[in-house]
Amino acid sequence: MGGKQPEPANVSSKSESMATNKASPDLLNSLSFKSLKLKTKQQELLIRVSILGLVYVLAFIARLFSVLRYESMIHEFDPYFNYRTTLFLTEKGFYEFWNWFDSESWYPLGRIIGGTLYPGLMVTAALIYWTLRFLRFFVHIREVCVLTAPFFASNTTVVAYFFGKEIWDTGAGLVAAALIAICPGYISRSVAGSYDNEAVAIFALLLTFYLFVKAVNTGSLAWALGSAFGYFYMVSAWGGYVFIINLVPLYVLVLLITGRYSMRLYVAYNCMYILGMLLAMQIRFVGFQHVQSGEHMGAMGVFLLMQVFYFLDWVKYQLNDTKLFQTFLRITVTSAILVGGIALGVGTASGYISPWTGRFYSLLDPTYAKDHIPIIASVSEHQPTAWSSFMFDYHILLFLFPAGLYFCFKRLSDATIFIVMYGLTSLYFAGVMVRLILVATPAVCLISAIAVSATVKNLTSLLRTKQKVPQTGSMKGAGSSKASSKVLLDQSQPFQKNGAIALLLGVFYLLSRYAIHCTWVTSEAYSSPSIVLAARGAHGNRIIFDDYREAYYWLRQNTPTDAKVMSWWDYGYQITAMGNRTVIVDNNTWNNTHIATVGRAMSSYEDEAYDIMRSLDVNYVLVVFGGVTGYSSDDINKFLWMVRIGGGVFPVIKEPDYLVNGEFRVDKGASPKMLNCLMYKLCYYRFGELVTEYGKPSGYDRARGVEIGNKDIKLEHLEEAYTTSNWIVRIYRVKPPTNRL
Amino acid sequence: MAPRSDSQTLATGSAMSDTSVESSIDPIFHILRIIPFSFLRPPRLRLKLPSFTLPSPMTVFALILLTYFLVVSGFVYDVIVEPPGIGSTQDPITGSIRPVVFMSGRVNGQYIIEGLSSGFMFVLGGIGIIMLDLALDKNRAKSVKASYATAGISSIVIAYVMSMLFIRIKIPGYLH
Numbered sequence: 001m002g003g004k005q006p007e008p009a010n011v012s013s014k015s016e017s018m019a020t021n022k023a024s025p026d027l028l029n030s031l032s033f034k035s036l037k038l039k040t041k042q043q044e045l046l047i048r049v050s051i052l053g054l055v056y057v058l059a060f061i062a063r064l065f066s067v068l069r070y071e072s073m074i075h076e077f078d079p080y081f082n083y084r085t086t087l088f089l090t091e092k093g094f095y096e097f098w099n100w101f102d103s104e105s106w107y108p109l110g111r112i113i114g115g116t117l118y119p120g121l122m123v124t125a126a127l128i129y130w131t132l133r134f135l136r137f138f139v140h141i142r143e144v145c146v147l148t149a150p151f152f153a154s155n156t157t158v159v160a161y162f163f164g165k166e167i168w169d170t171g172a173g174l175v176a177a178a179l180i181a182i183c184p185g186y187i188s189r190s191v192a193g194s195y196d197n198e199a200v201a202i203f204a205l206l207l208t209f210y211l212f213v214k215a216v217n218t219g220s221l222a223w224a225l226g227s228a229f230g231y232f233y234m235v236s237a238w239g240g241y242v243f244i245i246n247l248v249p250l251y252v253l254v255l256l257i258t259g260r261y262s263m264r265l266y267v268a269y270n271c272m273y274i275l276g277m278l279l280a281m282q283i284r285f286v287g288f289q290h291v292q293s294g295e296h297m298g299a300m301g302v303f304l305l306m307q308v309f310y311f312l313d314w315v316k317y318q319l320n321d322t323k324l325f326q327t328f329l330r331i332t333v334t335s336a337i338l339v340g341g342i343a344l345g346v347g348t349a350s351g352y353i354s355p356w357t358g359r360f361y362s363l364l365d366p367t368y369a370k371d372h373i374p375i376i377a378s379v380s381e382h383q384p385t386a387w388s389s390f391m392f393d394y395h396i397l398l399f400l401f402p403a404g405l406y407f408c409f410k411r412l413s414d415a416t417i418f419i420v421m422y423g424l425t426s427l428y429f430a431g432v433m434v435r436l437i438l439v440a441t442p443a444v445c446l447i448s449a450i451a452v453s454a455t456v457k458n459l460t461s462l463l464r465t466k467q468k469v470p471q472t473g474s475m476k477g478a479g480s481s482k483a484s485s486k487v488l489l490d491q492s493q494p495f496q497k498n499g500a501i502a503l504l505l506g507v508f509y510l511l512s513r514y515a516i517h518c519t520w521v522t523s524e525a526y527s528s529p530s531i532v533l534a535a536r537g538a539h540g541n542r543i544i545f546d547d548y549r550e551a552y553y554w555l556r557q558n559t560p561t562d563a564k565v566m567s568w569w570d571y572g573y574q575i576t577a578m579g580n581r582t583v584i585v586d587n588n589t590w591n592n593t594h595i596a597t598v599g600r601a602m603s604s605y606e607d608e609a610y611d612i613m614r615s616l617d618v619n620y621v622l623v624v625f626g627g628v629t630g631y632s633s634d635d636i637n638k639f640l641w642m643v644r645i646g647g648g649v650f651p652v653i654k655e656p657d658y659l660v661n662g663e664f665r666v667d668k669g670a671s672p673k674m675l676n677c678l679m680y681k682l683c684y685y686r687f688g689e690l691v692t693e694y695g696k697p698s699g700y701d702r703a704r705g706v707e708i709g710n711k712d713i714k715l716e717h718l719e720e721a722y723t724t725s726n727w728i729v730r731i732y733r734v735k736p737p738t739n740r741l
Numbered sequence: 742m743a744p745r746s747d748s749q750t751l752a753t754g755s756a757m758s759d760t761s762v763e764s765s766i767d768p769i770f771h772i773l774r775i776i777p778f779s780f781l782r783p784p785r786l787r788l789k790l791p792s793f794t795l796p797s798p799m800t801v802f803a804l805i806l807l808t809y810f811l812v813v814s815g816f817v818y819d820v821i822v823e824p825p826g827i828g829s830t831q832d833p834i835t836g837s838i839r840p841v842v843f844m845s846g847r848v849n850g851q852y853i854i855e856g857l858s859s860g861f862m863f864v865l866g867g868i869g870i871i872m873l874d875l876a877l878d879k880n881r882a883k884s885v886k887a888s889y890a891t892a893g894i895s896s897i898v899i900a901y902v903m904s905m906l907f908i909r910i911k912i913p914g915y916l917h
Contacts, residue, residue, distance in 0.1 A: 386851035402867030
C-alpha cells in the first residue's frame with residue numbers, strides 16, 4: 001500500500017524539475033522531492049529501527065524510579081558485596097582481585113573471594129568504568145554499578161528482538177522486545193541499584209540461547225562458536241548456568257527423539273559443548289564441575305549419544321544393506337547404553353561424580369529443602385510461587401502464553417521446539433521458587449509475542465482481503481458456486497472488517513492495560529532500595545528511615561579499625577562494605593556451623609552467649625529491631641530461624657523451649673527462655689520505658705502488636721553503644737572480662 | 742533387546758531363519774543359537790514388540806495445557822506449604838465462622854481454591870485466543886467460524902474481567 005502512492009508524485013515532480021531547470025547545479029537535484037521519499041523496504045527498516053530505539057530507551061528509564069525518588073545508591077544486601085569487590089578490582093587490578101583472600105569476613109576463617117565468586121558482573125562493570133575513563137568521563141564506580149543493570153536490560157531487549165526474529169518473524173521480535181522491556185518479572189531484579197548477578201546473567205542467558213538456536217538453524221561453526229562464548233559469559237556471571245547446561249542437552253534429546261537429527265544439530269551442539277566446557281573451567285569457582293558434578297552429566301551423556309548417532313548414520317551410509325544395518329543398530333545402541341550406564345554407576349559409586357547439590361536438588365524435589373536444609377528454606381525468595389505472584393509479574397502474558405504455545409505447535413520447527421521447551425521448564429521452576437520467575441520471563445515474553453504477532457497478523461489480513469476480492473470477482477465467473485461464495489463474502493465484508501477493527505482495538509486495549517500494570521508494579525513494589533525505608537506519615541507526607549546507613553557509618557567512624565562485629569548473616573555484606581569492619585558471618589552462608597554458632601549465641605542466656613562471643617573475639621553486636629517503627633523484617637521475626645539453624649548443629653538449642661503452645665510470643669505469656677535470651681535482651685533493652693503509640697502502654701511492640709513481657713532488662717556483659725534515631729539498628733559493645741579480685 | 746527379537750525370528754519361520762543365520766553378524770545371536778536353543782525348541786508365539794509412535798503435536802499440547810494450569814494455580818505452593826482449601830475468619834460480633842476465599846494482604850500466599858480458580862481463568866483466556874485463531878481459519882463453514890469467534894471473544898473478555906476482579910480483591914491497593 002505504501003509503495004503505490006509516491007509514484008504519481010514522483011513522476012510529476014520529476015517532470016517539474018526537468019522543465020524548470022535544465023542546467024541546474026547538482027545541489028538542487030539532490031534536494032529535490034524524489035530523494036526524500038523512501039521505498040517501502042526503507043520505510044519498514046526505519047519503523048523497525050525507531051521502534052527498537054524507543055524500546056531500548058524505555059527499558060532503561062523504566063528502571064530509574066528509585067534513583068529519582070531516593071538517590072543513586074546500591075540496594076539490598078548482596079549487591080553490597082558485589083560493589084565492594086568491584087571497588088577492589090578497579091583499585092588493585094585484575095590479578096589482585098583473582099587471588100584475593102579476604103580476612104575481613106567470616107572471622108576467624110576468612111574467605112577466598114577469588115575462588116568463590118562469579119566474576120562476570122564485576123569484570124563487566126569494571127570494563128565499562130575503564131572505557132568511560134578512557135573517554136575522559138570521570139564517573140565514580142558507584143554510578144557505573146548502579147546503572148549496569150538497566151543498561152544490560154536494554155541490551156536484552158535487542159537480543160530478544162533478534163531471537164523473536166529467528167523463531168517467528170520480525171513482528172514477533174519487535175513485540176518481544178517491547179514486552180520484555182517493561183515486564184515486572186525482569187524489572188524486579190534489574191532495577192537501577194540492584195547490582196546483582198542476575199542483571200548481567202539474563203542478558204547472557206538469552207544471548208547464549210539465541211546464538212545456539214541460530215547455530216542449529218544455520219549449521220554454521222561461527223554461530224556455534226559464538227554460543228560457546230556466550231555460555232562462557234553466562235558461567236562467569238551466575239550460578240544459574242546449570243539451567244543452560246541441562247536445557248540444551250534436553251532440547252537435543254527431544255530433537256533426536258522426534259527424528260530431527262541433522263548435521264546442523266551435530267555441529268552446533270558439539271562445538272558449543274566442548275568449547276563451552278573448556279571455557280567454563282577457566283572460572284575458579286566452577287573448576288572441574290563439568291566433568292565431576294552430577295548436574296553436568298546430562299550434557300556429557302547427550303554428547304556421547306550424538307557421537308553414537310553420527311556413527312550409526314555413517315555406518316548406514318557405508319553399508320547400503322538394511323538388514324545388516326538393523327542388527328548393527330541394535331548391537332550398538334544396546335552396548336552404548338550399557339557402557340554409559342556402567343560408567344555412570346562406577347563414577348557415582350566411587351564418589352568421583354558428586355551428587356546433585358541441595359540447591360538444585362530442591363528444584364526437582366521441592367519438599368527436600370523444608371525437611372533437610374533450613375538455611376535454604378529460610379530465604380524468602382526460595383518459597384514456592386502462588387498464583388498472585390504470577391499475576392503480579394506477568395499480567396496479560398499469562399493469557400498469551402498458552403496461545404503462543406498453540407501457535408508454536410502449529411508451526412513446529414527446530415527453533416519453536418526450543419522456545420517451547422525453554423518456556424515449559426522455566427515456568428515449572430518458576431512455580432517451585434519465586435526467584436526463578438526471572439529466568440522464565442524471557443521465554444514467557446517471547447512466546448506471548450508469538451501469540452500477539454500471529455493474532456494481529458490474522459486480524460490485519462482480514463482487513464486487507466477487501467482489496468483482493470473485487471478483482472477476482474470481476475475477472476471470471478467460472479462456476480456458479482464460486483460466484484455465489486464470492487457474493488456471500490462480499491455481503492459479510494463490512495461485518496468482518498468492523499469485527500477485525502474492533503478486535504484490533506481490543507488487543508490494543510489489553511496491551512495498554514499491561515503497560516499501565518507494569519508501570520504501577522515497578523513504581524510501587526520493585527523500586528525500594530531496602531536499605532532505606534519509607535512510610536507515609538499522618539498527613540500523607542513521606543518519612544524516610546535511613547537508620548541502616550546511619551548505624552554503619554557510626555561503626556565506621558566510632559569503632560577501632562580491627563573491631564569485629566557479630567550480627568545475623570543478613571547484614572554481613574552491608575557491614576563490611578559500608579561499615580568497613582570485620583564480621584563473623586555474612587550472606588555467603590558457606591559455613592553452616594559458623595552461622596549456627598552465631599545463632600546459638602543469639603538464642604542463649606547472656607552468660608553462655610558471652611563465652612561464645614569471647615571465643616570469637618567479638619567486640620560489637622548489631623541487632624535490627626522494628627518495634628518502634630512497626631518494621632516487620634527485624635531480628636525478632638527472624639529469631640525462630642536462628643533457633644532452627646543453631647539447633648540443627650547444637651542440639652542444646654531446642655525450638656520448643658522458645659514457643660508457648662507452638663506459638664511464638666514476646667509478651668507476658670512468652671516462655672522464660674525467650675524472655676531472657678540474648679536477642680530479646682538486646683532488642684528490648686530500655687524499650688520498656690518508651691511509649692511508642694498513643695493510647696498504648698509503654699513498651700508496646702508495634703511490629704508484633706503486643707506489650708513486651710520483660711521490661712526490666714539488665715545487661716551484665718554488654719553495654720549499649722549506639723541506637724539509631726528510630727531504634728531500628730542497635731549496636732552493643734562487648735565488655736572485656738572483669739579483673740579478678 | 743537382541744535376544745527377544747532373535748527368538749521372534751526363530752519363531753516366525755524356518756525358511757526365513759536360514760537366511761538370517763547365514764547373513765547375521767550378531768555374535769549374541771550365534772551364541773544363543775548354540776546355547777540353549779540347540780536342544781530347546783521355542784514355542785510358536787504370536788508376540789509383537791510394542792511399537793513406539795510419537796503422539797501428535799496437538800495431543801502433546803493438550804497435556805502441556807494441563808500442566809500449565811497446575812503450575813500457574815500454585816500447585817507446588819499447595820503441596821509444600823499445605824494451606825487450607827479455603828480460609829475462615831470469625832465474625833467479631835455474632836461469633837459465627839465466615840469463609841474467606843482470598844488470602845488477603847500478601848502477594849505470595851494463597852488458599853487452594855483461589856489458586857485453582859485463577860489458574861482456570863488464565864487457561865480460559867488462552868483458549869479464547871486459540872479459538873479466535875481457529876475462527877479465522879479459512880477451511881471451515883461460516884457458522885462454525887462465527888461460533889468459534891463469539892466463543893473466543895467471550896472467553897477472553899470473561900477471563901480478563903475475572904482475573905482483574907480477583908487481583909483487586911486480593912491486593913486492596915491495586916492500581917492506586
